[in-house]
Amino acid sequence: MSNIAAPAARPRRRLKRVLAFAAIAGPGLIAANAGNDAGGVLTYASAGAQFAYRTLFVMVIVTVALVVVQEMCARLGAYTGEGLGALIREQFSLRASAGAMALLFIANCGLTVSEFAGIGAAMELLGVSRYIAIPVALVGLWALTVFGDYSKGEKVALVLSLAFIVYPAAAILAHPNAHVVARDLLTPQFVHSTAFLVLVVALIGTTITPYMQFYVASAVVDKKIGPEQYPAERVDTVNGAILSDIVSIFIIIATAAAVGGTGPLVSAREAALALVPAVGSAAPALFGVGLLGASLLAAVVVPLSSSYAIAEGIGGERSVSDSFRRAPVFFGLFTVQLVVGAVVALAPGNLISLVVNMQLLNGVITPVLLTFVLILANRRSVLGDAANGRVFKVIATICVATVGVLAFAVLMLKLLGKA
Amino acid sequence: MATHTLRPTLRRIKRRPLPHRRRKVAVEGELLSIAGLVGSPVYDVDGRRVGALHDLVVRWDTGEPHPPLWGAVLRSRFRHAFVPASAIAALAPASVRLTADFEPGPVERHPGLVALAHDVLDRQIVDAGGADIVRVSDLLLGQLPSGIRLVGADVSARTLLRRLGPAALRRHVAPDRVYDWAGVAAFSVRGPGEAGSVLRLTTAAAQLSTLRPDELEALLGDLPAGEREQLAAHVAGKSTG
Numbered sequence: 001m002s003n004i005a006a007p008a009a010r011p012r013r014r015l016k017r018v019l020a021f022a023a024i025a026g027p028g029l030i031a032a033n034a035g036n037d038a039g040g041v042l043t044y045a046s047a048g049a050q051f052a053y054r055t056l057f058v059m060v061i062v063t064v065a066l067v068v069v070q071e072m073c074a075r076l077g078a079y080t081g082e083g084l085g086a087l088i089r090e091q092f093s094l095r096a097s098a099g100a101m102a103l104l105f106i107a108n109c110g111l112t113v114s115e116f117a118g119i120g121a122a123m124e125l126l127g128v129s130r131y132i133a134i135p136v137a138l139v140g141l142w143a144l145t146v147f148g149d150y151s152k153g154e155k156v157a158l159v160l161s162l163a164f165i166v167y168p169a170a171a172i173l174a175h176p177n178a179h180v181v182a183r184d185l186l187t188p189q190f191v192h193s194t195a196f197l198v199l200v201v202a203l204i205g206t207t208i209t210p211y212m213q214f215y216v217a218s219a220v221v222d223k224k225i226g227p228e229q230y231p232a233e234r235v236d237t238v239n240g241a242i243l244s245d246i247v248s249i250f251i252i253i254a255t256a257a258a259v260g261g262t263g264p265l266v267s268a269r270e271a272a273l274a275l276v277p278a279v280g281s282a283a284p285a286l287f288g289v290g291l292l293g294a295s296l297l298a299a300v301v302v303p304l305s306s307s308y309a310i311a312e313g314i315g316g317e318r319s320v321s322d323s324f325r326r327a328p329v330f331f332g333l334f335t336v337q338l339v340v341g342a343v344v345a346l347a348p349g350n351l352i353s354l355v356v357n358m359q360l361l362n363g364v365i366t367p368v369l370l371t372f373v374l375i376l377a378n379r380r381s382v383l384g385d386a387a388n389g390r391v392f393k394v395i396a397t398i399c400v401a402t403v404g405v406l407a408f409a410v411l412m413l414k415l416l417g418k419a
Numbered sequence: 420m421a422t423h424t425l426r427p428t429l430r431r432i433k434r435r436p437l438p439h440r441r442r443k444v445a446v447e448g449e450l451l452s453i454a455g456l457v458g459s460p461v462y463d464v465d466g467r468r469v470g471a472l473h474d475l476v477v478r479w480d481t482g483e484p485h486p487p488l489w490g491a492v493l494r495s496r497f498r499h500a501f502v503p504a505s506a507i508a509a510l511a512p513a514s515v516r517l518t519a520d521f522e523p524g525p526v527e528r529h530p531g532l533v534a535l536a537h538d539v540l541d542r543q544i545v546d547a548g549g550a551d552i553v554r555v556s557d558l559l560l561g562q563l564p565s566g567i568r569l570v571g572a573d574v575s576a577r578t579l580l581r582r583l584g585p586a587a588l589r590r591h592v593a594p595d596r597v598y599d600w601a602g603v604a605a606f607s608v609r610g611p612g613e614a615g616s617v618l619r620l621t622t623a624a625a626q627l628s629t630l631r632p633d634e635l636e637a638l639l640g641d642l643p644a645g646e647r648e649q650l651a652a653h654v655a656g657k658s659t660g
Contacts, residue, residue, distance in 0.1 A: 080616075081643025089541050089554070090616075094454075094582050226644045314576050315543070315554025329576065381609065 036247055037298035038118020038291060039111055042355045043206045044248050045271040047199055048255030050264045053184035054191055058200050062207050063245040065399040067238050072377040073213045074237040077220030078230040079386045084217045085309030088372055100372050101310045107210045107365040108306035110358040112341030117351040118295030121268040125288035138342040141300050150320055160293020163286050168250040170278035174257035194413055201410040202356050204403055205363025211302050213373055214309045265352050303337035364411050367404035374400050422447055425571050425599040446561035446570050451512055453558040454582050455590030457536045461493050464519040470495030472515050477569045480531040482622055484601035485568040492526055501526045512590045538608040547604035547623040552641040559597050571597035618646045620653055627654050
């Protein structure tokens with residue numbers, strides 16, 4: 001972590017170190033970093049722009065919850081050898097399972113919308129209209145996944161998204177008021193406004209996304225990690241969650257130092273100002289490249305993960321190497337999400353607020369799906385001796401309940417038209 | 420009375436022709452849906468309601484292709500009780516009637532018995548002929564000359580949708596989607612006591628040793644680790660022994 005936080009004195013060496021680190025890291029790390037997608041980056045940037053450093057303490061708490069939740073998901077994957085989709089189908093009534101899958105599908109449709117909005121915003125920064133970029137991306141990503149070899153495209157997108165590694169450097173070079181940053185990190189600085197509450201739920205939604213929980217569990221199963229290898233996997237998962245949130249916190253700090261307190265973020269160009277201290281006039285281009293990479297990556301991974309979970313629950317084929325005919329449910333759901341994502345992102349309007357609203361949708365759905373995860377991880381009939389112990393049960397329940405209360409409050413405010 | 424001929428193997432498996440033509444099974448009378456039966460009222464001989472059906476238990480380790488019905492688990496006021504198959508006078512799609520001299524006993528669990536709704540429904544089965552792993556959408560009981568037996572499984576997504584609907588729809592059976600239980604090589608059940616799940620291997624599991632190595636590998640890859648080892652050990656034992 002210290003090399004991430006180091007100043008940008010020798011960028012090449014730092015990049016090398018980061019790449020080496022990424023190479024030895026497992027699915028937990030990749031999953032957590034994929035969390036810094038378009039939705040994540042733009043929501044963290046929005047938090048910095050609107051409330052400066054005031055959301056930092058929330059992020060510290062959210063990190064604790066993220067660690068607790070992802071550890072449970074990885075443990076469920078390792079000890080049962082099944083993804084969350086299959087476990088929910090086996091352990092809950094069919095109606096409850098169908099409800100959970102429907103919510104996951106809605107949440108991921110929302111995320112896919114924000115990834116396409118990210119592609120649109122990034123390409124506009126790079127000088128291409130989103131009305132061209134989004135349809136091209138839709139067709140390209142769909143064809144690459146269904147007919148081609150997605151893993152090659154994934155590597156390119158991953159390299160592009162590494163542009164966001166400049167954030168920690170930018171945050172430090174912007175010389176934020178260290179005293180204020182430390183205070184806001186360590187003590188609660190709640191703002192008494194509905195806008196703040198709404199943003200907190202969006203932050204929760206983008207950090208503890210339902211998609212990520214399913215992804216972590218499936219990735220562990222996919223790597224055939226069993227109970228014997230789990231202790232090492234646990235370290236990986238916890239580190240990944242913490243590391244990803246440290247990057248998120250740097251995004252908030254960098255944006256707060258650049259445009260903090262100027263109100264809600266209105267454009268990607270404004271968000272890119274946060275990178276100026278590190279890279280100067282190249283900031284918009286670099287931000288655009290990073291956003292494009294992160295969005296392209298997640299625009300495929302997010303809909304794939306819900307298609308996988310639902311196909312797993314139903315019991316159908318679910319591999320990108322299968323043909324459309326052999327795995328119709330899997331590819332059908334994937335296609336629907338991609339199309340919904342692209343079409344909604346093409347609607348005229350502010351892309352940034354669209355993205356934040358989609359994270360809010362995730363934030364409202366998250367506690368429901370976390371309840372399923374919590375019940376599964378508590379059950380000795382599922383995990384045997386690896387089930388949640390008494391202390392862990394209390395901590396995990398507090399995390400899920402807190403997220404639930406906040407989400408419920410925001411949902412009510414939205415329904416009553418107060419937010 | 421209607422006669423249903425069950426599908427010998429899964430329709431969607433077209434990887435290769437079946438190793439041999441399997442005997443078709445004709446079932447007299449109605450096929451009873453386990454998903455539809457669970458929760459149905461249970462009446463005594465005088466028509467008094469004595470509880471709701473919690474589950475139906477079959478004996479799977481008799482070496483026969485279709486496991487015979489062993490008994491039923493009733494639920495009444497937070498208590499569970501077991502009645503043997505001999506005490507079941509009639510099994511209808513939406514109700515169970517018991518004989519005059521039924522005596523509810525304690526629910527016993529032993530490895531030869533399997534509770535269909537809680538242990539098999541919604542879990543995975545291994546198809547012997549086509550080499551695939553599928554999830555059970557519904558299980559079907561039918562009247563064979565030798566008595567009521569578990570005759571088939573439905574693995575279709577359409578049946579899942581049907582189960583999400585109201586009770587009347589839940590009990591509706593589509594016989595053309597029912598797959599003969601004799602083709603099931605193994606099924607996954609809740610593990611005894613603590614652990615996750617274990618496989619129960621049927622006599623049809625012997626057919627798995629005729630699979631090509633790549634087919635076997637693909638099959639094993641779809642199972643959780645514990646079950647994978649169990650099936651691999653079984654197939655290895657069969658081919659060497």
